[in-house]
Amino acid sequence: MIHELKLMAEQEATTAAGSATRPVLANVSRRGILGGAGALVLALSLRSPARADETQTKEQKEHKYGADGMPHGWRDDPKVFIAIAPDGTVTVTNHRSDMGQGVRTSVAFTVADELEAAWPKVKVVQAWGDETRFGNQDTDGSRSLRHFFQHFRHAGAAMRAMLIQAAATQWGVPAAEVTATNHTLTHAKSGRTLDYGAVAQAASALPVPTDVKLKDPKDFRYIGTGKVGLIDNVDITTGRAIYGADTKLDGMLYAAIARPPVYGGTVKSFDDSAAKKVAGVVKIFKIAATPIPSEFMPLGGVAVVAKNTWAALKAREALKITWDDGPNASYDTDVFRKELEAAARKPGKVVRTQGDVDAALAKANKKVVAEYFVPHLVQAPMEPPAAVARVKDGVCEAWACTQGPQAANDRLMKALNLPDDKVTVHVTLLGGGFGRKSKPDYVVEAALCSREVDGAPVKLAWTRDDDIHHGFYHTISAERIEAGLDDKGMPVAWLHRSCAPTIGSIFAPDPKHELPFELGMGLVNTPFAIPNMRMENPEAAAHVRIGWFRSVSNIPHAFAIQSFVSELAHEAGRDPKDYLLDLIGPARTIDPTSIGDVWNYGEDPSRYPIDTGRLRGVIEAAAKGAGWGREMPKGRGLGIAGHYSFVTYTAVAAEVEVDEKGQVKVQAIDIAVDCGPQVNPERIRSQMEGAVVMGMGLALTSEITFKQGRAQQNNFDGYEIIRIDAAPKVVRVHLVPTGSYDGPLGGVGEPGVPPVAPAIANAVFAATGRRIRQLPIRDQAAGA
Incomplete structure (x- = not known):
């Protein structure tokens, strides 16, 4: 099995130049990255987070990557380069891809803050593909800052210490008497100052310090402030950026x-x-x-x-x-859906079990069963x-x-x-x-x-038609959940069967069962306080290329679970938000490995346990933002959903209006996110806003269907993404900060998507009394 899948599984158990007065972005050659006589080039031996070596799985130790995505031997082999030229220009090499999430900016200002660099003197160059030099470069899994924030902080702080030492040596004073602030080195006693560029060459001869003092967060000028715009924003908005x-x-x-119109043709x-x-x-x-x-x-x-x-x-x-046309010539998604649903009605491979579900279901006061369906989706990025x-x-x-x-x-x-x-x-x-x-x-x-x-x-x-016809599609999924309720309407038993083709099918001869990283996306790690729970994974064959799609298997799992919670709340005659909080239970931490999740988004479970208090916190924040509990006019409803993914907690409260023809209009969305310490609040808000719009598309209009093995949609007239006229009038993002900048960060790029669709579906029920159990909603709100 190839590198990317192995890495995910192991983590389971050309110049766009700007003016001299603002930061710029460039793509450079291997030699160009080190060019410039007299420059200080920091080939920094960055240290992995504490205990990374101690907490690796057996598979991680056998592979070249550690638990944090860093190559083994990182301490001895320089990976990240930061250079200061004689004119004082600071060049930061970004090793992750920027697709709108702003990682180039966040990496650059993280270095610049600890370096005490003046932002207008900072530029970014893009690394070429070389994981031996730069570490893991796969921009996926919402982990760019999660894995590298502390490393880049240390890089900036180490360079600052080297510059201070070089200036102190030149002046013949103790390094403790020299300060570095806003690109200037100062000896207060004598009033002498130097620009960074003036000592770059001398600093380059110094050893890289292995023990550096990081800034106190109260002294941050860029990190966490939300005051730094995209480093390449001018180039992007003026058409000079290179895609x-x-x-x-x-x-x-x-x-x-x-290309063959049928996979395998x-x-x-x-x-x-x-x-x-x-x-x-x-x-x-x-x-x-x-x-x-x-x-x-x-x-x-x-x-x-x-x-x-x-x-x-x-x-x-x-x-x-x-x-x-080969072996998939007869693939028909309507037929296949029935096969998936039939499989989900029978016992499957048990992937998590606690208590005695069968006995509890038999003794339950009431049994509730529901089935949910999510179709194939395609990523359809603006640039194919x-x-x-x-x-x-x-x-x-x-x-x-x-x-x-x-x-x-x-x-x-x-x-x-x-x-x-x-x-x-x-x-x-x-x-x-x-x-x-x-x-x-x-x-x-x-x-x-x-x-x-x-x-x-x-x-x-590729054309848009190429992209839609020949992609790596998000899996099609059938989810069946059964619950046994006590006399108060609370579950005493929970059985969830998730049936979907796996991403593993593009790497091995149709494994038919989802891999641990897919099961760990909201299924086996469901954090509910229910005494008897069992999750099963029936077999499902793949007939198209299945690939990563923003949020991956969290989408069908969150849609099914959060929709079902709303159904149970209705059965119990309870408020959906209060019922969801009761299901989650009191604030506590859960070791994900204790409930069947051997992956935990590739993170050490002792550093990243599931924290139900944080999940409760975002649900409360989204509900408060939406004015939960207020009287709604006829045809309007509020729905809520919360989810844990990519070690981040998100919740969405949606307000929808359904007209007499059953057309759904999302009026407002409140989305709350707790990703731990917030490195770039402006980008977090942007990511959440984008996730809302993308999640709305999945909820309301988007799907890929197949007949005779061929995708039936050709362009955006068939594969409908949300148009601007369908966007909600109001999107409120609520940032719920927790933790310190020395502690673990969560992901941001993907966690906002999963709770959007179930929140909208639940709001449609609140407005109309009609249950939505399949996506996209389209005209389902119109009833019979």
Whole structure:
């Protein structure tokens, strides 16, 4: 099984230049990152968090990564570079991909704050794909700051100490008498000052300190203040920022590929005579199909390389291809849904058990059963997959909007039979990712095209139709929950069966059961105070490429569980918010491994236990923000849902209006988040607002269906994401801070999505009395 899945499973048990007066962003070469005579370059041996070595699983110790995603040997092999040039410019290398979450800014100001750098003198360069040098570069799992915040703090503090020592030596004074503030070194007794650049060369000769003093958070100027905007905001808003689709090289050609319409399909034969007549066509050739399981490699098909995109697309249209649709030719999601639901009604693989569920159900005062369904989804980022590759003289260089540059590097090595030192992957900005761009099949496609045209650089940009027809889809899921209630309407027994194809199916011959990291996304770690609980995972085959989608399996699990809680509250004649809090029980910490979760988002359970008090806190905050309990006019309702994911706690209170035709309008959303200490509050708010809009799309309109193995949606007319006119008039984000900056951080990018759909569905019931048990809602609120 390949690196990315192994890493997740183990963690289970081109320049965009700016003015001189503001921060800038650049993509640079390997040499360029160290360029500049006289510069202080800090190749810092960053230390892993305390106890990381002690808490690794057996699998983690056998792999090259530690519990925090750092490579073993990090202490001896420099990974993160921070440079100060003679003119005082501070260059921070960002090793994670930026797809709108602002990680470049957060990394830069974390370093700058501890370094006491003046923000206008800071710039960011983007690291190429090299995990040996930079550590884990997969931008997924909401873990960029979670895993690297403390490391970058230490980096900035170490450099500050080196500059202070260099200045003290030059002045012949004790280092304790020198201070560093806002890019200036000061000796108060003599009144002397120096700019950072003046001692950069001298500081570069000093050893990197291994024990540094971090700033007191009360002295932070950037961290936690929300006062720092995106470092590349001007470039983005003025169109100067470089995304994958913007890359241009001299002599560049353009490609389009006709891929098998059914997963696992192959080309039987093709006639390209008409396609060759299209002006501008350079070459047409067949790409070999990757056998199932496909992993991250291309699907195969027929490629067209031309002098412009229009010619490539028109020639692709003119191809006459006979396909062998392969083993998934009959895939029909309507039929498959019935198979999933039938499987969920029978016993499955037990993945968590406590007490005696069967006996408790038999003795219960009342039994409640409900089934829930979530369809396939596709990430549909604003910028579809795009890459440029040049393969010449045994060297491959690629430029791509990728979430996983090392993954792209590894697949290029495999596809081209090249050694690691002959492959370089440059990372551009990403116009959204949501998990799609962690799979680099499109980068490999571009490289294969370049190789076929004697090393000319080739740009391959997927169309929206390509993206929707040939993606890595979010799994389809059937969830069945049974509860036995006592005479007060509270559960004494809880049985949850979750049936869905697994992401593992793209790496191994259809495992049919979800992997521990999928089960640990809101299923086995359900934190309810119920004495008898059992979770089961019936078998489910995969018929399309299943991949990561923002929040992953938390989406179906949260939708089913939080919707069912609302149903139980109604059965008990209770307020849904109060009932949910009673189910969670009193504030306490739960060791996730004690309830069947061997993954816990890759984190040490002693540092990251499930804290029900924090979950209760966000539910209370969202309810308060929405004015929970107020009288609602006819046709309006409030719904609530809370969820724990990516070691962060979120809750959503939704206010909806349903008109006489059953059309649902979300009027307001209150979303509360507790991610621990808040490094970049402005980005947290933005992420939560984006999660609300994305979650609304999943709730109301978005789905992918298949007939005869083919996706039935072609573009945004079929795969409907939320339009601006459907956005709520009000989105209120409530930040619930806990913990200290020396303690563990939670994730932010993904946790906001899961509670949105169930909160909306519960609000629809409050407004109409109609239960929503399948997504998307569409016209279900209209009733019979």
